[in-house]
Amino acid sequence: MEEVHEAVIVGAGIAGLATAIALKKVGIQSIVLEKSHQLRSTGAAITLAPNAWRALDSLGVATKLTSIYRTFERGYVTNLITGATQEQSFKGTNTNSGDEDMGVRSVHRKVLLETLANELPENTVKFSIKINSIKSQEEEDITVLQLEDGSVIRTKALIGCDGVHSVVAQWLGLTTPVDSGRSAVRGLSVFPAGHGLKHQLHQFVGNNARCAFVAMNQTDVFWGITTTDGTMVPREPELIQKEVTEHLAKDCPAEYLNVIQRAELSTITWAPLMYRVPWDVLFGKTHRGGVTVAGDAFHPMTPDLGQGGCTALEDAVVLARCLANSRGSVSSGMEMYVKERRWRVAGIITGAFLSGWVQQGGTGWRWWLVKLFRDNLFYRFVFPRIVNFVHYDCGVLPEKEKTL
Ligand SMILES: Cc1cc2nc3c(=O)[nH]c(=O)nc-3n(C[C@H](O)[C@H](O)[C@H](O)COP(=O)(O)OP(=O)(O)OC[C@H]3O[C@@H](n4cnc5c(N)ncnc54)[C@H](O)[C@@H]3O)c2cc1C
Incomplete structure (x- = not known):
């Protein structure tokens, strides 16, 4: 059996579902191929910062979640060795974003995924799918997927949202995450x-x-x-x-x-x-013809800034906008997308890594210096600057235009 779809998304996680919604909003039909037999909510909950709420707003789903989950006003960091506690106020984070509704909240992953999936037409997500091979044809204009059940899918746009061990990222030639x-x-x-x-x-x-x-x-x-x-x-x-x-x-x-x-x-x-090394995100093969990656497949990062899922939602909006604005050329739309995203996500991978490094602690005199820095400077001066990432606005989606 052979099927043809305008866009094929691999993986029905946050990135995959959000990308399918964003494409639908700009008039591009897609299917989502998921290897599990149901939506996977591993990790139980996720904290979403203002940048994620802005992206969810562009996707038209933010209010479905903000009506259930309250924003945080305060956080506390206690040093278990000295007993000292520092307070972090999220009020600035919430107000800076210009709207209390865009504040920091934790949501159940299951609820987030189901809310996203409910925005898609029935049967958009195909479960228990195993991809055997990916091939490009006709000077990279068409990508052909061979599935384990023998069926073949042809598409102009293949988007790998298949997480940290992405087969699409491997096919593109990106390095294995570290x-x-x-x-x-x-x-x-x-x-x-x-x-x-x-x-x-x-x-x-x-x-x-x-x-x-x-x-x-x-x-x-x-x-x-x-x-x-x-x-x-x-x-x-x-x-x-x-x-x-x-x-x-x-x-x-x-x-x-x-x-x-x-x-x-x-x-x-x-x-x-x-995590993926930032230079691979900056200079590696994140796009080839009508194939690219989003979310953890593009920029896996350590969770120290709580930004992996937030940036996956941003990717979805930016990718759909670039494809809609590229006047039918999928390859140039994807090129615009990776250009717009790579410096931002490489910066966040680096910020998250550093943040985890100083906060984790260790032994020996070097770690004593790191701890001195962490306890006296990091939370007070450095962290507030790093978290400025969360005020980013990925923008809106253009009105429905035409198909690819
Ligand atoms: C400990 C921890 C805490 C975190 N906390 C936060 C946080 O507070 N805030 C935040 O924003 N982020 C957080 N993150 C990061 C966040 O979880 C990820 O960035 C996010 O889940 C990425 O979504 P994704 O859709 O790209 O990938 P995934 O969630 O990994 O989804 C990929 C999907 O693709 C499917 N798949 C994989 N391979 C294939 C294949 N070959 N064929 C078909 N389907 C396939 C998988 O089954 C899965 O459904 C945290 C991460 C960790 C590890």
Whole structure:
């Protein structure tokens, strides 16, 4: 069987679904090929900054989420060694963006993905799809996908939104993402009778780990830990939970440990933190003919600025706008897109890496200097500058025009 589609998106994560919506808004029909049998909400929750809310607004879905989730006004960072706590106000972040609705919020990943998917015509997302090969034909104007079930899909625009281990990025010739040597554990804890916690973001910084939790609503608390401890490799949720309470987070307050003990086991995950080297994003093959990448397939980054998902949403809007404005030339639309995106995302990859490095801690005199910098300068002066990234506005989508 052979099908022809104007655009084919690989991966139904945040980037893939948002890209399909953005293309639909500018009049480009697409299908989304997802390898899992359903939407994958690994990681339980995600924090979205003003830049993400602006992109969601352009996609026409922001209010569906802002009506459920409240913005944060405050965050606290506690140094577990000295006991000192620094306050971070998100008020400036919210007001700077000119609109309280664009403020920082944590949302359930499942709710985010379902909200995006509900914007698409039925059957846009095809599940349980395995791609066997990608080939370009007719001087790279047409891309042909061969699927495992024997069917063939031809398209003018192939967009890889297939995450950090992207097959489309590999096909383009981008380098394999690098393991940062750090890893993250995440989970969601549910307190049906209410957790009684304030709607604030809390972080605890120690020698080998950075622990955080955030109350998402009256009943749900999202928590996460990033660590340099390489021994943290169990896959079973019970073992991960045990490792966290007895080892990684043992110095955190009882309130934090209580949250972890109440975690829903099905939500607990452990993952290595990967990133793409910024120079590959700047100078690598991020586009070829009618093929490009978006989201983690383009610019995987460590989660230290909470920007991977936010920038994936920006990608979707910018890519659709460039394709709509390129008067039918997919290749030049994609070229415009990577030109517009690469410096911004390379900067954020670098900022996130540095931010994680200084905040993680370690041992020896070098780390003593890093800690001195972190505790006296970083949170007060450097971090507020880095987080300026979040005020970016990716702009709006043009009115529906014509197909590719
Ligand atoms: C610990 C941690 C915390 C984070 N916190 C935040 C945060 O607070 N805020 C934020 O903005 N970002 C955060 N991020 C980053 C964010 O999770 C990612 O940037 C985001 O999920 C990327 O979305 P994506 O759609 O590009 O990729 P993914 O979410 O990885 O989705 C890719 C999709 O493609 C599918 N797929 C993969 N390969 C194939 C294939 N060959 N064929 C078909 N389908 C395929 C997958 O099944 C998946 O559904 C965090 C990341 C980590 C690790």
